[in-house]
Amino acid sequence: MIWNKIETAKREDIKKVQLLRLQDTLQRVYALTPFYKKKFDEIKILPNDIKSLNDISKLPFTRKQDLRNHYPFGLFTVPLSQVVRVHSSSGTTGKPTVVGYTKSDMDVWDEVMARVYTMAGVNANDIVHNGYGYGLFTGGLGFHNGAEKVGAAIIPASGGFTERQLMLMRDFGATVLASTPSFALHLAEVAKKSGSNFKDEYKLKCGLFGAEPVSDGLKDEVSKAWGIDYHETYGLSEIIGPGVSSNCKYSKLLHINEDHFYPEIIDPKTGEVLPEGEVGELVITTLTKQALPIIRYRTGDITSLDYSPCKCGRTLVRMKSIIGRSDDMLIVNGVNVYPSQVEHVIANTEGVTLNYQIVADKKGFLDKLEIQVEINDKVISDNIKELEKIKKDLQHSLLNHLYINANVKLVEPRTIERSMGKAIRVIDKRKES
Numbered sequence: 001m002i003w004n005k006i007e008t009a010k011r012e013d014i015k016k017v018q019l020l021r022l023q024d025t026l027q028r029v030y031a032l033t034p035f036y037k038k039k040f041d042e043i044k045i046l047p048n049d050i051k052s053l054n055d056i057s058k059l060p061f062t063r064k065q066d067l068r069n070h071y072p073f074g075l076f077t078v079p080l081s082q083v084v085r086v087h088s089s090s091g092t093t094g095k096p097t098v099v100g101y102t103k104s105d106m107d108v109w110d111e112v113m114a115r116v117y118t119m120a121g122v123n124a125n126d127i128v129h130n131g132y133g134y135g136l137f138t139g140g141l142g143f144h145n146g147a148e149k150v151g152a153a154i155i156p157a158s159g160g161f162t163e164r165q166l167m168l169m170r171d172f173g174a175t176v177l178a179s180t181p182s183f184a185l186h187l188a189e190v191a192k193k194s195g196s197n198f199k200d201e202y203k204l205k206c207g208l209f210g211a212e213p214v215s216d217g218l219k220d221e222v223s224k225a226w227g228i229d230y231h232e233t234y235g236l237s238e239i240i241g242p243g244v245s246s247n248c249k250y251s252k253l254l255h256i257n258e259d260h261f262y263p264e265i266i267d268p269k270t271g272e273v274l275p276e277g278e279v280g281e282l283v284i285t286t287l288t289k290q291a292l293p294i295i296r297y298r299t300g301d302i303t304s305l306d307y308s309p310c311k312c313g314r315t316l317v318r319m320k321s322i323i324g325r326s327d328d329m330l331i332v333n334g335v336n337v338y339p340s341q342v343e344h345v346i347a348n349t350e351g352v353t354l355n356y357q358i359v360a361d362k363k364g365f366l367d368k369l370e371i372q373v374e375i376n377d378k379v380i381s382d383n384i385k386e387l388e389k390i391k392k393d394l395q396h397s398l399l400n401h402l403y404i405n406a407n408v409k410l411v412e413p414r415t416i417e418r419s420m421g422k423a424i425r426v427i428d429k430r431k432e433s
């Protein structure tokens with residue numbers, strides 16, 4: 001089934017809609033956001049100069065830092081009286097990236113999430129167990145509203161409490177699991193303890209997974225562990241949250257809801273737009289957002305686009321699963337972490353130096369993060385009480401400011417290997433496995 005007939009529209013028609021919406025968005029941001037007016041004026045470009053979709057390459061990029069510089073609502077184009085929802089992600093200086101939605105933005109979000117569910121074959125007969133975190137993260141509420149829109153019963157379980165979640169999934173007869181892939185595997189591993197035939201106790205038929213990069217091998221593992229179809233969803237809060245793209249039953253490539261989000265692939269080093277099919281950084285322009293329209297947003301995510309027809313009948317362009325990031329952002333159990341954010345927390349903690357290393361690894365199917373930090377010379381290394389306090393302070397700040405649950409390992413001064421060139425701050429063992 002197809003949720004909205006625009007998903008199958010002819011390319012010329014999609015392009016017409018995109019151009020009209022783009023021109024409207026440009027008028028809005030130029031008139032209502034001093035940030036964009038200044039950027040456009042600097043390169044002497046006016047919204048009316050954009051006469052075709054190809055002209056979009058003349059426009060400046062927007063980056064995560066621009067949102068942070070205008071914390072919290074500086075890039076909103078509507079008064080707060082029109083904002084009905086705010087979400088955010090963690091930020092370098094303790095200040096998060098804040099995004100807002102008007103009623104019409106919420107309608108768009110529900111609409112694209114309804115497409116995500118429909119693409120996976122989910123409908124009013126289904127029971128969706130939602131294991132994405134509820135709160136400032138867009139995962140929980142994004143999947144929640146979309147399920148209601150298609151009429152499915154939603155179980156707002158949120159993250160954590162593995163055993164209890166399994167009990168609810170079993171007792172309520174969930175047919176769909178929405179969660180990060182790593183949490184889905186963790187659930188399966190715990191469920192397996194009740195016996196090898198555990199799958200018979202559950203009614204799951206498919207899962208809607210996303211929020212973190214995973215290898216094809218891991219996707220297969222999730223599918224096999226639960227005996228379900230693996231569907232992937234991609235998205236980011238700056239653009240809307242989950243719902244930017246997702247895959248249908250016929251292919252692993254993800255259809256982009258390009259009537260709302262205009263995609264380009266650029267060379268991350270030069271910023272040049274790359275020809276169709278080439279691998280580069282995904283850049284997205286929102287076409288219908290009201291509270292926070294964004295022009296040419298540098299997602300940092302590396303992928304490629306495929307305009308060939310899909311067996312499902314949808315004509316929406318498809319993107320490959322994300323193969324990496326153009327910056328050093330780590331994704332730990334769905335939470336985004338930049339080494340610079342960790343560094344900021346360390347810099348504000350007593351008793352430690354800025355010589356540190358972040359080690360990301362897997363424990364079972366979940367990500368685990370260890371932060372190794374050198375204590376400073378003032379700390380007496382056999383004063384257990386003092387060491388415990390430093391460790392506790394640091395762990396507490398990491399959780400409070402960055403929402404990450406990390407194990408802190410304090411090491412003696414000058415024991416972390418120094419590099420002659422760029423410091424090696426991150427060791428991602430997950431990539432090696």
Ligand code: DLL
Pocket residue numbers: 089132137138139209210211212213214232233234235236237238241242243299301321322325331334336
């Ligand atoms: O992670 C939104 C989301 C929630 C997507 C639930 C899918 C499911 P942010 O917290 O803003 O939003 O993080 C966005 O997460 O730039 C990617 O690097 C990464 N990401 C999201 N989906 C995928 C995916 C949500 N399917 C950042 N594959 C993005 C790989 C993903 N990476």
